[in-house]
Amino acid sequence: MYPAQVGYYRPDSVEEALDFLDNNEGKVLAGGQSLIPMLKLRILKPKYLVDIGDLKELSFIREGEVVSIGATTRHSELASRKIPGLEIVQETASKVGDIQVRNMGTVGGSLGNADPSADYPALFTALDATMVIRSKKGTREVKAGDFFKGAFTTALEPSDILEQIxxxxxxxxxxxxxxxxxxxxxxxxxxxxxxxKMEAGEVKDVRISFTGVGERPHRPLEAENALKDTKLTDGDVSRAMELAVKGVNPPSDSRGSSSYRREVMKRLLKNTLEEMRGAS
Incomplete structure (x- = not known):
């Protein structure tokens, strides 16, 4: 299927993009790896595409105690950058799609699309990241836990641009x-x-976030709390596994049933915790 007819606007700055979005019905286009398929299926039918993919002011990685990642930063850039204290970002980016997708797709595009099975929503929820959103009204910050509202739905308004994370x-x-x-x-x-985080053989902090099991990332706080101050014994891990799937009803589709996904959740958590327990 081909997309419906749509206008195209390519601004030279974020301010130009915001001006256009404030006066026109548009959809922000960055890398297009999430948006274009939805246009082809006619799930989305915007009047205009506002292409911000080449805006250099939105493409950056600034390191510090708090790391800032520009919204148009490509997956491949994150996959090739080891950030001290955020090694998981590099690992996650390297597992997004294939090499073509990683070279074209952007972190902001993926987050703004909010696919229930995408990698970044779960990642940045676990990291307690903050989304910096700009509009003509100004800039606001939204925690990842509040940013994802449901399947393909976020805190972004039609005239907003996700600036950085x-x-x-x-x-x-x-x-x-x-x-x-x-x-x-x-x-x-x-x-x-x-x-x-373990100290003297005990769990001092743990952050768990799943993707693919609901309309938004699932962070099982009960499982996290149950693991804190434990020695991460087999019994501790088993208890966390059960709490991680408590109240979760994953979707069933051609790739797997709801019950199968629940078992995968438990096995992923068990195997990863045991792997980390054995790490020096």
């Missing part, structure tokens, strides 16, 4: 992003972002 660093944490896919390059059947 601010992420605190987690030095001293063991970090991993794991996902199960049917074929290389697919969206996650289930994906898991996990950060674990």
């Amino acid at each position: 601010k992420v605190p660093t987690y030095k001293g944490y063991r970090q991993a992003y794991r996902k199960v896919v049917r074929r290389a390059g697919d969206f996650a059947l289930v994906g898991l972002a996990l950060l674990l």
